[in-house]
Amino acid sequence: MKVxxxxxxxxxxxxxxxxxxxxxxxxxxxxSGSAIASAVGSASPxxxxxxxxxxxxxxxxxxxxxxxxxxxxxxxxxxxxxPSVYGGTDDACNMSLADEETKESFVGAINMEKGIxxxxxxxxxxxxxxxxxxQIGLNVYELPEAEREPYLKIAYADVKAxxxxxxxxYNDGRPIIxxxxxxxxxxxxxxxxxxxxxxxxxxRLVACYAIGWRVTADEVxxxxxxxxAQGESxxxxxxxxxxxxPDTDDSLVVPEGEKTLAINPLxxxxxxxxxxxxxxxxxxxxxxxxxxxxxxxxxxxxYIDDARGTLKASDVxxxxxxxxxxxxEDGVYHLYDYQFFYRNLQENVQVRLDTYLDEAA
Numbered sequence: 001m002k003v004x005x006x007x008x009x010x011x012x013x014x015x016x017x018x019x020x021x022x023x024x025x026x027x028x029x030x031x032s033g034s035a036i037a038s039a040v041g042s043a044s045p046x047x048x049x050x051x052x053x054x055x056x057x058x059x060x061x062x063x064x065x066x067x068x069x070x071x072x073x074x075x076x077x078x079x080x081x082x083p084s085v086y087g088g089t090d091d092a093c094n095m096s097l098a099d100e101e102t103k104e105s106f107v108g109a110i111n112m113e114k115g116i117x118x119x120x121x122x123x124x125x126x127x128x129x130x131x132x133x134x135q136i137g138l139n140v141y142e143l144p145e146a147e148r149e150p151y152l153k154i155a156y157a158d159v160k161a162x163x164x165x166x167x168x169x170y171n172d173g174r175p176i177i178x179x180x181x182x183x184x185x186x187x188x189x190x191x192x193x194x195x196x197x198x199x200x201x202x203x204r205l206v207a208c209y210a211i212g213w214r215v216t217a218d219e220v221x222x223x224x225x226x227x228x229a230q231g232e233s234x235x236x237x238x239x240x241x242x243x244x245x246p247d248t249d250d251s252l253v254v255p256e257g258e259k260t261l262a263i264n265p266l267x268x269x270x271x272x273x274x275x276x277x278x279x280x281x282x283x284x285x286x287x288x289x290x291x292x293x294x295x296x297x298x299x300x301x302x303y304i305d306d307a308r309g310t311l312k313a314s315d316v317x318x319x320x321x322x323x324x325x326x327x328x329e330d331g332v333y334h335l336y337d338y339q340f341f342y343r344n345l346q347e348n349v350q351v352r353l354d355t356y357l358d359e360a361a
Contacts, residue, residue: 082109108287112286131163160195174204176206189213241262244310245317251328277298277299282342284339
């Protein structure tokens, strides 16, 4: 029952933020939130007008801008794209960067997984960069996929501008770890398609951790720079997976009939070889400060479904880990993608960086 309480706490936190955000919308700028059970309107919103461009020369446009952290020959830069925190309304489907409360939730969501990529425990830790951006509200995911694009283009325009500013002003030829979860993973893949056909950028890429969004074989064929990870230590690759129950055959991220490419974060196999729960170094449940509130070693094993390409978590149940968001059915473990496999991912980031640095030496 301890596991169920942990999951319930996470869901209550998410739902509470969403409900608070919706109430704020009545009085002022756009709201924050991690779920949209009450934030989704029934009418399709009008296509958005082009918003003002975000100026990434301003330090206030960055949630994290670790330019003062030591840049050494043993660490890398992490460019991180925040997952969805904004619930959205019918007339405001992209997050306003003028809403300071929304931005607090934005930083909190980053903190929940920042420790995977940058632990801030020693001078050798990675430098961390995370831009604020006009992300889409979770209500946009209720729309047909084609109707989401005008809003996603606004979000992506910010992310691209931030990344290009980072490259021009802060990177200085250093190795890059690109990372994002959920909406952030989608935007990571868009960056890879758009910019990483450049051989210079390809040479700087340690890995792209695009967790919680699909990557298809057609995309890889159309964009050769999308190289999927094939093992534990290859560099310049994409690490991606989507967790769900063995009985799940459809989700918003991987619709029924589609197949995503993935790697198992426990055994680092791309086929259906099962990983036993004993290979799970620790599921970590974190709060908005980034603190680990509970850690469960050997929580679950996992295997890749040969038909869907999704990651089937074999030792947990939807009763203990409900979906928690109205855009997902129970059995979709999207909320827990990185938490179920936190320690294995944390370890893997260092393994891939070590490989990269060894090959560059």
